[in-house]
Amino acid sequence: MSAMDNQQAERLEKIAKKQSPWAIARRKLLRNKLAMISLIFLVTVIILSFLAPFIAPFDPIRVDPMNRNISPGGAHLLGTDAAGRDVWTLLLYGGRTSLTIGFVCMALVISIGTVVGSIAGFYGGWVDAVLMRFTDFVMNFPFLVFVIVLASIFREAGIWALVLVISALGWTGAARVVRSKTMSEKENEYVMAAISIGGTPFKVIRKHLLPNVMTTIIVQATLLLAVMIVAETSLSFLGFGVPSGTPSWGNMMQEARQPHVIRTMWWIWVPPAMAITLTILSINFIGEGIKDAFNPKSAR
Amino acid sequence: MLIYTLRRILIMIPILVMISIVVFTLALAMPGDALSGQIDPANSNPEYIAEMRDRLGLNDPVHVQYARWAGNVLQWDFGRSYNRKMPVTELIGQRLPNTILLSVMSMIITYILAFFMGRYAGRHPYTIGDYGIQGLNYLMLAVPSFVAAIFAIFFFSFQLGWFPATGSIGSGIQPGTMEFWLSKLKHTALPALVLGMLTTASYTQFLRNDIIESSQKDYVRTARAKGTAENAIYNKHILRNSIIPIVTLFGFDIASIIGGSVIIETVFGFPGIGELFISSITNRDSSVVLAITLMLSVATLVGNLIADLVYGLVDPRIRVE
Numbered sequence: 001m002s003a004m005d006n007q008q009a010e011r012l013e014k015i016a017k018k019q020s021p022w023a024i025a026r027r028k029l030l031r032n033k034l035a036m037i038s039l040i041f042l043v044t045v046i047i048l049s050f051l052a053p054f055i056a057p058f059d060p061i062r063v064d065p066m067n068r069n070i071s072p073g074g075a076h077l078l079g080t081d082a083a084g085r086d087v088w089t090l091l092l093y094g095g096r097t098s099l100t101i102g103f104v105c106m107a108l109v110i111s112i113g114t115v116v117g118s119i120a121g122f123y124g125g126w127v128d129a130v131l132m133r134f135t136d137f138v139m140n141f142p143f144l145v146f147v148i149v150l151a152s153i154f155r156e157a158g159i160w161a162l163v164l165v166i167s168a169l170g171w172t173g174a175a176r177v178v179r180s181k182t183m184s185e186k187e188n189e190y191v192m193a194a195i196s197i198g199g200t201p202f203k204v205i206r207k208h209l210l211p212n213v214m215t216t217i218i219v220q221a222t223l224l225l226a227v228m229i230v231a232e233t234s235l236s237f238l239g240f241g242v243p244s245g246t247p248s249w250g251n252m253m254q255e256a257r258q259p260h261v262i263r264t265m266w267w268i269w270v271p272p273a274m275a276i277t278l279t280i281l282s283i284n285f286i287g288e289g290i291k292d293a294f295n296p297k298s299a300r
Numbered sequence: 301m302l303i304y305t306l307r308r309i310l311i312m313i314p315i316l317v318m319i320s321i322v323v324f325t326l327a328l329a330m331p332g333d334a335l336s337g338q339i340d341p342a343n344s345n346p347e348y349i350a351e352m353r354d355r356l357g358l359n360d361p362v363h364v365q366y367a368r369w370a371g372n373v374l375q376w377d378f379g380r381s382y383n384r385k386m387p388v389t390e391l392i393g394q395r396l397p398n399t400i401l402l403s404v405m406s407m408i409i410t411y412i413l414a415f416f417m418g419r420y421a422g423r424h425p426y427t428i429g430d431y432g433i434q435g436l437n438y439l440m441l442a443v444p445s446f447v448a449a450i451f452a453i454f455f456f457s458f459q460l461g462w463f464p465a466t467g468s469i470g471s472g473i474q475p476g477t478m479e480f481w482l483s484k485l486k487h488t489a490l491p492a493l494v495l496g497m498l499t500t501a502s503y504t505q506f507l508r509n510d511i512i513e514s515s516q517k518d519y520v521r522t523a524r525a526k527g528t529a530e531n532a533i534y535n536k537h538i539l540r541n542s543i544i545p546i547v548t549l550f551g552f553d554i555a556s557i558i559g560g561s562v563i564i565e566t567v568f569g570f571p572g573i574g575e576l577f578i579s580s581i582t583n584r585d586s587s588v589v590l591a592i593t594l595m596l597s598v599a600t601l602v603g604n605l606i607a608d609l610v611y612g613l614v615d616p617r618i619r620v621e
Contacts, residue, residue: 140319142600144559145577145593146326152581153329230444234563237446238578256450257567259465263458273447281442 021294025215028293035289038282045279049095058086060093060247072267079267082255090247091271097248098276101163102229108167109228110221113174118205118213120175121182132179139172147231151240159242166231174220181216185209215294222287226280233276249276304612308605319597320373324366327590373594379587383580388591392573398488399565399572402495403557405488410496410553414503414546421504422511422542423534433504440501445560449494449567456490463490466569491568495560499553503546510542548614551607555600 029035048055063083072079078087120131146169154161185191186209194204210217235241236250237257244251249272255261256269360368372379378388421430443451457465464487474480514520515538523533562574569575573592580588 137315137318140315140597140601140604141322142555142558142596144562145596148562148578148581149326149330149589149593153326226442234444234446238563238566239582253446253450259453262450262454262465266454269450273450276447277439277443280444281438284438284442 021296025290025293029289032289032292034285038285038289042279042282042286045095045275045282046099049092049099052089052092052096056086056089056092058089060085060089061245078271079265081252081268082261085247087252087267087271090252091249091275093247094249094252094272095275097159097242097246098229098232098250099279101159101166101232101242101248102225104163105166105170105228105232106221106225108163109171109224110174110217112167112171113220114178114210114213114217116171117175117178118182118209121179122186122201122205122209124183128179131175135172135175138169141169143169144231144234147235148238148240151235155240159246162232162235162241166228166235170224170228170231174217174224177216177220178213181213182209185212219287219291219294222283222290226283226287229276229280229283301613305609308608312601312605315601316598319601320370320594321366323590323594323597324369326593327586328362328365330584330586330589378591381580381585381588383583383585383588388587391576391588392591392595395571395573395576398570399561399574401484402488402492402561402565402570402572405485405492406496406557407499407553409492410500410503413496413500414507417500418504418507419511419534419539421508422515422538425508425512430508433508437501437505440497443497445494445498446563446567448497449491449564452490452494453568463487467571487570491564491570495557495564498560499549499556503549506546506549507542510545511538514538514541544614548607548611551603551605551610554603554606558596558599558603 052060063085072087078091080086081090116131116135120128120135147165150165150169151162154165191204191208194208199208232241232248233250233253236248237253239254241250242248244254252272253269253276256273261268376389378392380386381388381391384391417433417436421433424430440448453465456462467487469480469483469487511534515534520533520537523537528537558574561572562577564570565572565574566578573595576588577592577596579585580592
């Protein structure tokens with residue numbers, strides 16, 4: 001009797017576990033090998049980058065004219081660049097800069113996008129019209145061109161101005177996605193019930209709509225992280241991003257604007273190029289994995 | 301459709317005006333001003349500078365300056381370049397053909413590659429070939445264009461020597477000859493290939509998924525049941541239906557090519573609009589920056605318009621609203 005009760009309790013527990021969409025998604029994600037390998041890789045890159053001050057063998061800023069353009073091996077694991085700085089050290093510190101900017105921009109962009117999108121989607125009518133016309137308007141500016149113009153205006157203001165400029169122009173796609181998801185979610189009865197018992201719009205959005213739009217936001221945020229890292233590295237590469245004294249993956253690539261560096265000194269540009277590409281690739285795989293995990297139609 | 305098109309074009313006019321105001325404001329805020337391009341640099345007498353400043357109207361209120369600039373722009377006068385000592389329209393006129401050639405070539409390469417890869421992957425899904433193409437797609441989506449450009453220069457220009465690494469024309473070649481055009485195409489091929497990479501990946505993926513989806517549909521089953529050859533089913537029945545949605549993406553290409561060309565032209569030292577934009581910003585040549593920013597914004601706007609119009613053409617539900 002008691003054995004059967006136990007069995008039944010176990011089964012019930014299993015069913016209860018199965019019913020949480022977050023648990024299902026987590027299990028699906030854990031079983032996705034590509035996404036898991038990517039996640040492990042990304043976490044490793046993040047940890048190494050943020051431990052840079054402790055594990056980097058050299059000073060990332062000090063110029064050493066005696067040791068310029070040394071090829072890999074010996075004391076300098078990945079060689080040195082044209083200013084005699086250790087490439088491995090720069091790679092670690094550069095990762096810290098590029099990843100920080102990527103994460104902060106992503107957080108800002110997804111916050112602006114969520115606020116604008118959920119308000120427009122929830123209220124509809126003229127609020128929606130005004131906000132979406134504004135979004136369309138910002139969308140009409142060619143992103144890179146305007147970021148470069150703004151970055152050249154605020155050049156003196158440093159990294160945080162860059163972050164704000166990228167975020168101010170990058171939120172439109174997220175706002176559109178969140179809006180359309182909010183609009184379709186709003187039609188459900190539970191939202192009407194929440195409104196009819198007197199929930200304020202703020203509370204309905206925060207407590208009822210956002211948790212259900214969250215999956216979309218998470219997927220969007222992952223993909224945006226990749227986009228933002230590409231934006232920072234591209235801008236730094238062109239000379240309009242992070243100030244040239246600060247190590248960043250884009251700044252490291254800047255040396256490869258000279259043909260003789262591309263031709264003969266591969267150790268200067270291949271490490272940051274690989275770091276950027278593999279990081280973006282792993283973020284994209286994680287994003288795909290999360291999207292797949294939240295998709296009830298997918299079989300895995 | 302005609303009314304929808306006219307309405308969409310009319311809506312563009314106020315947006316254009318607002319964009320021009322934003323662009324003008326940014327140009328005012330940029331370091332360096334239009335004055336430096338207009339005066340004799342040898343004469344540093346403050347009285348002369350003040351007089352020129354006044355005569356050129358740089359002391360007028362901002363809205364008066366804007367109205368004058370907008371009036372000139374409508375008459376196709378964008379002022380003079382400070383660094384290159386020539387009218388901005390002439391300067392852009394020299395560079396524009398190169399950028400247009402680059403864009404058109406990149407689109408052609410994109411369409412051809414995406415067509416063949418998408419068709420193959422869609423017809424043979426979940427095979428080694430399909431996984432290979434998918435892997436390539438993921439890579440093309442992940443590599444930032446400047447990284448891809450540098451790898452392309454390293455392998456194709458330096459290691460293999462197939463394509464030149466920089467410029468848009470070989471030295472000492474007379475314009476107008478056959479050799480001139482061949483040299484031009486050879487110089488444009490590599491940047492065009494890199495520029496088209498991102499779009500190639502998304503088109504291939506799009507076509508593949510559409511073909512796979514279509515192959516499950518009833519009309520395909522009917523064709524199979526009637527004994528139509530597999531080749532005919534894929535090439536005639538499915539492909540015709542799967543190509544249409546891709547056409548609608550054309551408008552968005554314009555926006556992605558604009559951003560891409562700024563980076564690609566700079567890496568390859570390709571003398572087009574994007575390279576001119578970057579060098580003008582670096583040299584604080586504000587009249588050129590102003591003209592190019594406005595031009596690229598208008599191009600993006602037109603691209604979005606084309607995307608909407610084509611979409612309305614393909615899907616009539618969009619036109620009602």
